[in-house]
Amino acid sequence: xxLATWNINSIRAREARLRAWLAxxxxxxxxxxxxxxxxxxxxxxxxxxxxxQVCTFGQKSYNGVAIASTQPLADxxxxxxDGGEEDGSRVxxxxxxxxxxxxxxxxxxxxxxxxxxxxxxAWLGRLRAYLDRGKHASLVLCGDMNVTxxxxxxxxxxxxxxxxxxxxxxxAALDGVLAHGLADPFRTLHPEGKIYSWWDYxxxxxxxxxxxxxxxxxxxxxxxxxxxxxxxDREARKGKDxxxxxxxxxxxx
Numbered sequence: 001x002x003l004a005t006w007n008i009n010s011i012r013a014r015e016a017r018l019r020a021w022l023a024x025x026x027x028x029x030x031x032x033x034x035x036x037x038x039x040x041x042x043x044x045x046x047x048x049x050x051x052x053q054v055c056t057f058g059q060k061s062y063n064g065v066a067i068a069s070t071q072p073l074a075d076x077x078x079x080x081x082d083g084g085e086e087d088g089s090r091v092x093x094x095x096x097x098x099x100x101x102x103x104x105x106x107x108x109x110x111x112x113x114x115x116x117x118x119x120x121x122a123w124l125g126r127l128r129a130y131l132d133r134g135k136h137a138s139l140v141l142c143g144d145m146n147v148t149x150x151x152x153x154x155x156x157x158x159x160x161x162x163x164x165x166x167x168x169x170x171x172a173a174l175d176g177v178l179a180h181g182l183a184d185p186f187r188t189l190h191p192e193g194k195i196y197s198w199w200d201y202x203x204x205x206x207x208x209x210x211x212x213x214x215x216x217x218x219x220x221x222x223x224x225x226x227x228x229x230x231x232x233d234r235e236a237r238k239g240k241d242x243x244x245x246x247x248x249x250x251x252x253x
Contacts, residue, residue, distance in 0.1 A: 001028040001097055001252050005142035005217055006236075007105070007198075007245035010036040011064075014243060015043055021236055022050045027249060028070050029096060031103035033144045035064030042066065055094055063088035065103045065143070069096040080130050087119070091130070099223065099252075100136035104143040109164050117164070120146070124173035131180040141182060142217040144198075144245065147174045149184065152193025153213035165212055182218040185227035185250055197232050198245045206237060217250045226253045 004027040008014055011032065022030070030052070035042065039058045047054040047068045057078040058064040067073060073094040079086050093102040104127065109120035124147075131141065147170045151157035160166040178184070187193070196211030205211065219227065229251040237246040 002249055003027060003029040003031075003097075003099075003101070003140060003142070003217065003252060004233075004247050004249040005031040005033070005103070005144075005215055006247035007033040007144040007215060007243060009034050009243040009245065011043060011066075012037055012041070014241065015046060017236070017241065017243075018043075019046055019050070021233075021247070022046070022052075025233065025236075025247070025249065029099075029101060030068045031101065031142050032066045032068070033064070033103065033105035034062075035066055036061055037064060055092060057089040057092040059089045063090055063105055065089060065092045065105055067092055067094050067096070067101055067103050069094070069101075071096050080126050082126060082130065084126060087123070090123075091127075093134075098138060100134065100139045102131070102139065102141045102143075104141065104145070106144060106146045108146050109170070111164055112162070112167055121169055121173045124170075124177055128177045128180055131177070131182075137220060138223050139182075139220045140217060140223060141177070141219070142215075142248075144214060145174060145216050146214055147171060148212050148214060149174060149187070149216075150193075152187075153196070155194070155196065155210045155212070160212075165214060178218060181220055183221055183224035184216065184218055185224050186213075186217065186230040186248065188224070189227070189230050195232055197248055199237065201244050215245055215248050217248055219250075223252065227251065228253050 054068040197215035199206035199211040
């Protein structure tokens with residue numbers, strides 16, 4: 001089966017692209033971030049026509065996450081449900097294809113001097129606690145993490161040192177999430193790194209491949225051991241009206 005994650009950066013703005021991509025890529029499971037639409041306005045028909053069930057957790061103009069699957073989606077949950085502040089629609093989970101799939105859109109953090117930065121670090125801590133409460137043996141955590149694991153995920157580490165997405169505390173917080181017992185199949189299959197999933201809209205960063213890997217598919221060891229391929233679909237980032245993120249796709253035997 002193929003499982004994909006994609007920060008689509010407004011699903012309504014990219015409906016035509018999404019239809020074409022589903023027809024060509026044919027993922028069995030697709031996790032979306034930044035859908036930027038309330039549930040009532042979500043284009044369910046795109047997925048129904050393509051043979052998918054979909055669960056959503058949206059809001060107007062910002063954030064928004066969704067999971068689509070060719071098989072039924074069971075035990076759908078939304079948000080952390082831990083009694084803390086819920087900063088928009090950022091977490092959705094469902095069981096499908098024998099996997100517990102958790103789709104997240106981690107807060108950006110803005111800047112190391114912003115009050116959004118400590119919130120981001122705390123949010124990643126809440127994500128770890130959320131996973132610990134679940135204890136699923138066959139789990140996939142995917143989405144836009146807004147953090148690079150290390151310098152292999154950064155096109156110019158010297159330029160990005162101590163900046164948002166690449167700071168030591170952010171990476172430590174992401175490591176804390178992985179310490180739940182998650183592997184990074186993409187890194188296992190591409191140990192050399194320097195393959196990115198996000199490129200700034202400004203300038204010609206995409207064409208120069210000046211990007212970051214901030215979109216991840218993590219998995220528990222039993223699932224990671226079954227991952228035979230993991231790729232970034234750069235073609236989906238090309239052309240007019242593309243998202244600034246490319247889909248990441250893992251093949252699970």
